[in-house]
Amino acid sequence: MIALFIGRFQPFHEGHLDAIKQIKADKIIIGIGSSQYKGTKDNPYSFVERKKIIETMLGKNNQYQIMAIPDIHNNLRWVQHVKKIVGNFDIVFTGNKLTEKLFKEKGYQVRKTKIKVKISGTAIRDEANRLFEYLQKTCYSYEDCLKIAPLTLEINQLKKKQNAIILAHSYQTPDIMYGVADYLGDSYSLSKIAKTSKAKKIIFCSVYFMGETAKILNPKKEVLVPTLAGCSLADSITPAQVRKLKKKYPGRPVVCYINTTAKVKAESDICCTSGNALKVINSLPQDEIIFLPDILMGKNLQKLTSKKIILWNGTCIVHEKFNAHSILQVKKQFPNAKILAHTECNPNIVDFADLAGSTNDLLNFVDKTESKDIMLITECGLSDRVRVEHPDKNIIGTCNLCPYMKKITLQDILIALKNPRKNQIVKLDKKIITKAKKSLDKMLLL
Numbered sequence: 010m011i012a013l014f015i016g017r018f019q020p021f022h023e024g025h026l027d028a029i030k031q032i033k034a035d036k037i038i039i040g041i042g043s044s045q046y047k048g049t050k051d052n053p054y055s056f057v058e059r060k061k062i063i064e065t066m067l068g069k070n071n072q073y074q075i076m077a078i079p080d081i082h083n084n085l086r087w088v089q090h091v092k093k094i095v096g097n098f099d100i101v102f103t104g105n106k107l108t109e110k111l112f113k114e115k116g117y118q119v120r121k122t123k124i125k126v127k128i129s130g131t132a133i134r135d136e137a138n139r140l141f142e143y144l145q146k147t148c149y150s151y152e153d154c155l156k157i158a159p160l161t162l163e164i165n166q167l168k169k170k171q172n173a174i175i176l177a178h179s180y181q182t183p184d185i186m187y188g189v190a191d192y193l194g195d196s197y198s199l200s201k202i203a204k205t206s207k208a209k210k211i212i213f214c215s216v217y218f219m220g221e222t223a224k225i226l227n228p229k230k231e232v233l234v235p236t237l238a239g240c241s242l243a244d245s246i247t248p249a250q251v252r253k254l255k256k257k258y259p260g261r262p263v264v265c266y267i268n269t270t271a272k273v274k275a276e277s278d279i280c281c282t283s284g285n286a287l288k289v290i291n292s293l294p295q296d297e298i299i300f301l302p303d304i305l306m307g308k309n310l311q312k313l314t315s316k317k318i319i320l321w322n323g324t325c326i327v328h329e330k331f332n333a334h335s336i337l338q339v340k341k342q343f344p345n346a347k348i349l350a351h352t353e354c355n356p357n358i359v360d361f362a363d364l365a366g367s368t369n370d371l372l373n374f375v376d377k378t379e380s381k382d383i384m385l386i387t388e389c390g391l392s393d394r395v396r397v398e399h400p401d402k403n404i405i406g407t408c409n410l411c412p413y414m415k416k417i418t419l420q421d422i423l424i425a426l427k428n429p430r431k432n433q434i435v436k437l438d439k440k441i442i443t444k445a446k447k448s449l450d451k452m453l454l455l
């Protein structure tokens with residue numbers, strides 16, 4: 010059976026696609042009406058542009074044939090005109106009343122499709138244009154932006170309606186960072202925003218411990234994480250192991266890196282981030298401290314303080330992978346490149362880096378430096394941010410992906426807003442919140 014679907018696709022409409030997908034036929038001719046129009050407010054897109062949108066959104070499929078049907082402004086000859094262009098068909102599908110009447114008058118079977126989705130095509134197109142401005146500087150094509158536009162539109166609408174904010178760590182994918190996030194940053198800056206925000210709901214696009222941190226600082230707010238994502242550092246130590254360490258080294262305060270679970274924070278004396286760890290350690294009166302869980306960051310800190318640091322053997326699987334030798338090889342080819350490394354990297358890299366610090370420290374350096382060539386020894390999300398926010402800079406060398414951070418998708422964010430799964434809602438025991446908050450508050454006070 011051959012079906013003819015007639016629609017103007019002007020404004021283009023998610024509902025058009027929904028309707029086409031409901032048709033059961035061997036072949037579906039998609040007839041685009043009024044195709045000669047372009048450039049007016051009501052008809053902004055040409056036939057070629059509309060055809061491209063339909064192909065992108067339906068996916069390449071031989072079952073569909075897309076054809077232009079220019080208007081002839083003659084109702085008496087309209088059906089004959091259509092037949093001349095498209096050839097034979099057995100049944101007509103349309104949402105347009107006049108088209109329905111004209112085909113019925115000529116004895117054709119006409120069916121209406123029930124449109125369930127209602128996002129205007131103009132809105133999709135505008136959103137895709139907005140996204141493309143940012144995302145083209147990373148690896149997204151315009152077609153990719155068209156595909157994600159309905160999702161980002163829906164998320165942004167729901168966000169407003171629910172008085173929610175979306176916080177995204179700089180290691181998130183560009184569609185999340187520039188499509189839906191209200192704030193971008195590192196673990197510390199986002200925690201501070203979570204603490205001061207007036208929003209009712211916080212969607213934290215990052216690994217789970219960051220969602221927990223936001224919940225500890227805002228116990229009354231609803232905090233959601235799009236996906237339950239771990240972290241090799243946070244998962245490297247349990248509260249029982251912290252208690253054992255305290256027994257083994259009595260009187261030594263426990264400084265925990267923010268990449269720890271709420272339960273581990275609750276067992277610690279003070280929290281720190283990659284940006285303020287040295288300040289936190291030096292603020293303590295004791296000469297010996299326990300630092301956990303990152304052994305590499307601990308070793309980096311040991312070089313900067315006279316205090317003795319007792320270490321734990323956790324590592325970040327992303328930052329430990331960088332190799333000093335290959336970085337120096339690349340540096341030979343780009344002698345003017347600035348090497349910026351996260352402090353979770355091995356000391357043999359931090360030693361020769363022009364700057365070692367937190368995600369925000371690295372980005373702030375890029376903001377200020379005159380150097381064009383930058384080597385970012387960290388997760389790839391930060392390179393994406395620099396590509397978008399500093400298109401004049403050259404990113405040299407390579408980066409590593411965090412499999413935990415990259416678990417989060419726009420689909421997960423939409424579910425978290427629409428109908429959250431149980432494991433998307435961050436829930437913490439009151440006692441844990443009170444104890445963990447003490448170690449976080451001490452850091453924030455500093």
Ligand code: 13P
Pocket residue numbers: 194195196197268282283284325353366367368369
């Ligand atoms: P930041 O504190 O720099 O955001 O780092 C968190 C993290 O997970 C780094 O790997």
Ligand code: SF4
Pocket residue numbers: 216239240241242243268325326327328353388411412413414
């Ligand atoms: Fe954890 Fe490393 Fe991923 Fe950061 S980059 S979330 S420390 S595994």
